[in-house]
Amino acid sequence: MELIRHGGARAAAALAAPGAVGGISAGRAVGRERGAVSRSSPGAVRADLEDVFRRDYPLVVGVAARVLGSRDQAEDVAQDVFLSFGHSAVPAGEARGWLSVAAAHTALNLLRSGRRRASREEFSAVAQDAVVSDVADAVVTREERRRVRTALAQLPRKQAVALVLRHSGLSYTEVAAALDLSPGSVGTTVRRAESALRKELNRHASSL
Amino acid sequence: MRHPSDGVLRRLLDEPAGVSDADRAHLTGCPQCLGTLATMRTDATALDSALAPQGSPDVDAAWRRLSAATAEPERVATPARAGRFRPAMRRPVVAAVAAAVVLTGAGTAAANDWLQIFRTEQVQPVALSTADLIALPDLSAYGDVVVTGDGDLRTVDDAAAAEAESGLELPEVADLPRGISGEPTYQVGSEISATFTFSADRAAQAAAAAGETLPPAPAGLDGATVRMVAGPGVAQAWESSAGVPALVVGRAVAPTAYSSGVPFETVRDHLLSLPGLPDDVAAQLSTFTADGGTLPLPVPSDRVSTSTAEVDGVQATVLGLDELSMSAVVWVDEGVVTAVAGSLDVDEVLSVAQGLR
Known part of the structure; x- marks a missing residue:
């Protein structure tokens, strides 16, 4: 039953979970569960699932892909997130923010756990780098992409999520609502994250 | 004139309309701010490229995949959600073990009414390998699981409000560990309960699948019901200077279970015999005595080290997650579970736990 899942998350916070680092993620985990517990029958899927899915799936994959760098993995994350959403009672108006935050957290947990599978996609990414023609891609090498993600995993969780949400196209107001920040502090949070990641990139670049 | 903050400058890059006229006016005449803005733009552009995903997903194919997943009866009750990546918190094993916990409290024969059959008295880590966590069967495949209550945590203003809303005495931290300071945030969660009704048909289907x-299934098991209740709970969290949660001290009414129907040994033994439960885990669980009220805490043995220590005259379980530089200590006293966890070493966490007032 779900007892330990709920009671444990509340009572013991970070207790049993590698990945549930302290209050934020534990709190998030419980928050994310909220919808799931309010279902009345196990098989019920919310009626607006398909509409929301078709509208927001690319966004959710984009959020997870920015964290993970792998579209295959990002699509797996998106499936999980929508499955949760399908059983939740999250108000339709909050769906976009909820889905984005859930995708970011799930992807960050996966990134952090280091259990990244070697996928076909990563091989094809190598191949793509070899023949890449896009200027931005040529500048940003695969190595840099890898480093930026390592650094992303080490950022304070709120900064990492704010950064990814913003770069995935959510507005400042949306990021603020989704992360329970004041709209004024979104810019500060995003800027801090960018500054830290850029420093990381430059540090490596200059040491090469 | 005062320079706009970094946050305002950053927003100006993305949403000029979201910035006040005064700030925009300042910028046109301030080389310093323009310089900062240029750096921000370079950083933002570089990161946007570094993070940019390649290609776009096939929404139709993805929808078919999701539809298939929601159409499977065994899976709908427990969406895979974030769980796949957070084994200890979310995997079905937690469910299976939780049920086993409840049932090990048994000892009493059938009753017509709800009967308290288990009250958490202590905690015991049950080591599982990560592979086991993924392999175990989900209880919802064996019957109906209905959860009532709001699993959400609410932030409240202060300690007094936290105590008033939860009805629990908030543990007071005597000395904060080095590197942690300031005021904590307070969160409260209300009571929540879960009811599991065993279904022989469903169990057979799940096994066949x-x-x-x-x-x-033993006679009388079909339709037997177990109800578990936990909470309310209260937590206080301190952030480090970097904004990471550094220390969490939480307390909650420990899980209690009630039953109506068949004798508990019957259900327990049957659950323990279900395919998928590793033999050693089953053996470990079945030794939890009926009157001990031991709450097994499933932990991935390959990631977490466990030990015991004494806190306030009670045996506490100490968990160390070396790879994340995290530790936790948890204990139960008179039906209340208290946990201290943080990005600290085991000694520091224990010292906080032992210093609680």
């Missing part, structure tokens, strides 16, 4: 043969 997994290619396993289910042991025959």
Whole structure:
């Protein structure tokens, strides 16, 4: 039953979970569960699932892909997130923010756990780098992409999520609502994250 | 004139309309701010490229995949959600073990009314490998699981409000560990309960789907119900200077279970015999005595080290997650579970726990 899942998350916070680092993620985990517990029958899927899915799936994959760098993995994350959403009672108006935050957290947990599978996609990414023609891609090498993600995993969780949400196209107001920040502090949070990641990139670049 | 903050400058890059006229006016005449803005733009552009995903997903194919997943009866009750990546918190094993916990409290024969059969008295880590966590069967495949209550945590203003809303005495931290300071945030969660009704049909189906043969269900098990209640709970969290949660001290009313129907030994033994539960885990669980009220805490043995220590005259379980530089200590006293966890070493966490007032 779900007892330990709920009671444990509340009572013991970070207790049993590698990945549930302290209050934020534990709190998030419980928050994310909220919808799931309010279902009345196990098989019920919310009626607006398909509409929301078709509208927001690319966004959710984009959020997870920015964290993970792998579209295959990002699509797996998106499936999980929508499955949760399908059983939740999250108000339709909050769906976009909820889905984005859930995708970011799930992807960050996966990134952090280091259990990244070697996928076909990563091989094809190598191949793509070899023949890449896009200027931005040529500048940003695969190595840099890898480093930026390592650094992303080490950022304070709120900064990492704010950064990814913003770069995935959510507005400042949306990021603020989704992360329970004041709209004024979104810019500060995003800027801090960018500054830290850029420093990381430059540090490596200059040491090469 | 005062320079706009970094946050305002950053927003100006993305949403000029979201910035006040005064700030925009300042910028046109301030080389310093323009310089900062240029750096921000370079950083933002570089990161946007570094993070940019390649290609776009096939929404139709993805929808078919999701539809298939929601159409499977065994899976709908427990969406895979974030769980796949957070084994200890979310995997079905937690469910299976939780049920086993409840049932090990048994000792009393059937009753017509709800009967308290288990009250958490202590905690015991049950080591599982990560592979086991993924392999175990989900209880919802064996019957109906209905959860009532709001699992959400609410932030409240201060300690007094936290105590008033939860009805629990908030543990007071005497000395904060080095590197942690300031005021904590307070969160409260209300009571929540879960009811599991065993279904012999469902169990047989689940087993068949997994290619396993289910042991025959004992008489009277079909339709038997177990109800578990936990909470309310309260937590206080301190952030480090970097904004990371550094220390969490939480307390909650420990899980208690009630039953109506068949004798507990019957259900317990049957659950323990279900295919998928590793033999050693089953053996470990079945030794939890009926009157001990031991709450097994499933932890991935390959990631977490466990030990015991004494806190306030009670045996506490100490968990160390070396790879994340995290530790936790948890204990139960008179039906209340208290946990201290943080990005600290084991000694520091224990010292906080032992210093609670």
